[in-house]
Amino acid sequence: MADARKLEFKLEPSASPVLASERTRLLENPGFGTLFTDHMAMIRYSEAEGWHDAKITKREPILMDPASSVLHYAQEIFEGMKAYRLADGATALFRPEQNAKRFQASARRMAMPELPQEAFLDSVEALVDIDREWFPSVEGGSLYLRPFMFASEVFLGVRPAKEYLYLVIASPAGGYFKSGASAISIWVSEDYSRAAPGGTGAAKCGGNYAASLIAQAEAIEKNCDQVVFLDAAEHKWVEELGGMNLFFVTDNGQLITPPLGGTILPGITRDSVITLAREEGLEVIETPYSIDQWEQDAASGKLVETFACGTAAVVTAVGTVRSSEGEFTIGGGGPGQLTEKLRRRLVDIQRGIAPDDHGWVKRLFTAQE
Incomplete structure (x- = not known):
């Protein structure tokens, strides 16, 4: 206690x-x-x-x-x-x-x-x-x-x-990603899992990150910025990156994100993005999303954007997804309109440029103090 x-x-x-x-x-x-x-x-x-x-x-x-x-x-x-x-x-x-x-x-x-x-x-x-x-x-x-x-x-x-x-x-x-690219590339981990039901996936503990480092090293070896983990049970459902949550934007105005439930860290940026997206009129759906569906939706054009979010990287577009079976590109491979809009809205609130209607910003002291 x-x-x-x-x-x-x-x-x-x-x-x-x-x-x-x-x-x-x-x-x-x-x-x-x-x-x-x-x-x-x-x-x-x-x-x-x-x-x-x-x-x-x-x-x-x-x-x-x-x-x-x-x-x-x-x-x-x-x-x-x-x-x-x-x-x-x-x-x-x-x-x-x-x-x-x-x-x-x-x-x-x-x-x-x-x-x-x-x-x-x-x-x-x-x-x-x-x-x-x-x-x-x-x-x-x-x-x-x-x-x-x-x-x-x-x-x-x-x-x-x-x-x-x-x-x-x-x-x-300064910036989180050293590449400075407008959209990051992701490697799909096929041999390693980040968390399992009943484990520590929802806790922010060092052991989770230690277990992910071998997969992140593999991603770097494949010239990717980040690794994405699938669920431990079936190894088909997208969960999260090594240090960020994921969102998928469809052509009919839906914003999909994997649901919490013990295996995914409940990101504060994730929660903020969901609130801002709903204010933009999007339907936010927290539901399982498979790696196969991700590739199919990207190929058909149904999926127009994918972005990751977290404290360090804020909101960052995902351009390319690679695995041992090949790779696919989301949209034009760069930041989409919604990704940029949500990032700007969030950053403007954080930095006091836009009104803080949710009481999210806690002022500590003024420049004159």
Whole structure:
């Protein structure tokens, strides 16, 4: 259960932050996931004390015992979210309460303590505040945030740990895909599955991604940007990419996406896209969609667009699908009109360019503060 006590974060600023001139140079080309800010948030948990020792401190290596539970039994979960610069220069988060709720759901599945939502939100906001100068000015730039938690108890034994460490780190980010292509290519995994009924597919845990890496490596070998996984039982139903949800646009105004149900991660971007698509008058159908149907609909012209979505890649067109049996192209092989429209609507809301009718954007502080 979540600890109901209010946690106060102790502020321990770094005594040796990156110099402003060096930071400016680094932010000219931040890439994705390789550059990090000066600080991190940290909270400890023990069965005896609950959540405690909350602080914002210098980002530095973590000292771990070789017998730390996570290294042997992989009790670990994480989230992915972004902080944005709004059009007026203020800073904001996008639907952070949904990340907090999903973090709790992942913890329940992995037999870990649930971090109170208030503590999750406070940790993220405090880190963004202290490292606010790390926002990149590149087109589409943002501050990617990675809250995560792992079992830190020192023991060898198959049971849930009694001690955990929760942290948040921040990474200035540019574009997610290195190719820079307007539409990505996908490799159909025929030998590997991402998740099975009763497994951890709906939890955002490192083990899911570790199991997907061999398939992603195969995709890269085949000159594809991403891998798409099929269901584990019949190996015919499309589920999701290695790190994104999928949508299919038909010529009669339908938007199809594979249903949740334990094997697919409930993406926050996915949920936002569904809401925006319905506002555009589309019929959104959450239903199984087979790999054979995908190819047939693309060939007949019934399928006009396919796109993937997630926090890192936002909304990204899928142009080509490849497998050991050949390949097929969706539409003209580039971004379609609906893909571009939904992406623009979502990005404009996230960055404060368009009205936020859903209360999704949480402003943190203004440019003058």
